Amino acid sequence: MELHVVDSHTEGEPTRLVIDGLPSLEGGVKERLAELRDAYDWIRRTICLEPRGSEVAIGAALFPPSVEDCLYDVVFMNNTGYLGMCGHGTIGVIATLAWLGRIQPGEHKLNTVAGIVKARLHDAHTVSFENVFSYRLAKDVSISVPGHGVVTGDVAYGGNWFFLVKSPPTEVVASRIPELEAFTSAVMDALWGQGVTGKAGAKIDHIEVFGPPTVTGADSKNYVLCPGKQHDRSPCGTGTSAKLACLFADGKLAEGEVLRQESIIGSLFEGSVRAAEGGVFPTIKGRAYVTGDCRLLCDQEDPFRHGIGG
DSSP: OEEEEEEEEETTEEEEEEEESOOOOOSOHHHHHHHHHHHOHHHHHHHHSTTTSOTTOEEEEEEOOSSTTOSEEEEEEOSSSEESOOHHHHHHHHHHHHHTTSOOSEEEEEEETTEEEEEEEOSSSEEEEEOSOBEEEEEEEEEEETTTEEEEEEEEESSSEEEEESSOSSOOSGGGHHHHHHHHHHHHHHHHHTTOOSGGGOOOOEEEEEEOOOSTTOSEEEEEEOTTSOBOSSOOHHHHHHHHHHHHHTTOSOTTOOEEEEOTTSOEEEEEEEEETTEEEEEEEEEEEEEEEEEEEOOTTOTTTTOSOO
16 A cells, blocks of 8 residues: 655645545545545554654645535645644645646635635745635633633634634743643643633634744744644644734734734744625735655555554
8 A cells, every 4th residue: 555645845834745545535525534534544644643754744635626616625634633724734735736737827726624715826836825714703712721820812713713822921932832832732721621612612723822023024923733732833824814813803904914924933924814794714825845755655564554643
């Protein structure tokens, strides 16, 4: 058994796109996710976990489109499960398809579990995409976090569910990543323990904190804890979308105004919004670079052929 994958990174965050070796799955993108999860989860574990992968990497699986005018159905996955949407992954997928010669500069639609995403390939590395409808569900939600007291933040949706913390207890700089990881992990656990959820009881599985930018021209710097409790090296496309929705709701961002969001490693996304009733459609722009083209081999005698853990 083998999988043909192409690796890329988007502003520092890796994406591993499977281009050959997937099973033929019928139905829409949600049905395909369900069958991957229930019958073929070894694919996710193989591409996202050691010894072939990394707990940081996001996997992406392409299927023929189930919606007219879309290039593909795409299912995103990580070290612990599956994602409704992935912003950096969308940029990585589009840049990889360009590298493969499958698309040219212009607009291209991807059908994700969260909805249809309109991407634009500007050049070999630069991609923007209009994300799914994003909005703030609740403002100034306070929770009790062991070791940190009362923590206040907003619950918002940007393709995934986020808790955006108002005032983190430590600087948002790379040298403080261990402290940031411990704090955001404690916040995530407290949200789950205290029953704070997204719409219809959806689990809030991303925590985002902010601090002053360190890169010239940036407006904000963030640290984002993702499912599996790994942090995003990029500024996080869905997290930036959630922040844009909150800023717009507060009257702090005008329609079409550009926000430059810096990541914990100093990379940048540009974000803006198109207003809609009850929320926004964010546009996120960033760069991706192909880093590898390889075949993952799964020897039947290898006890770790489908990954370690996960």
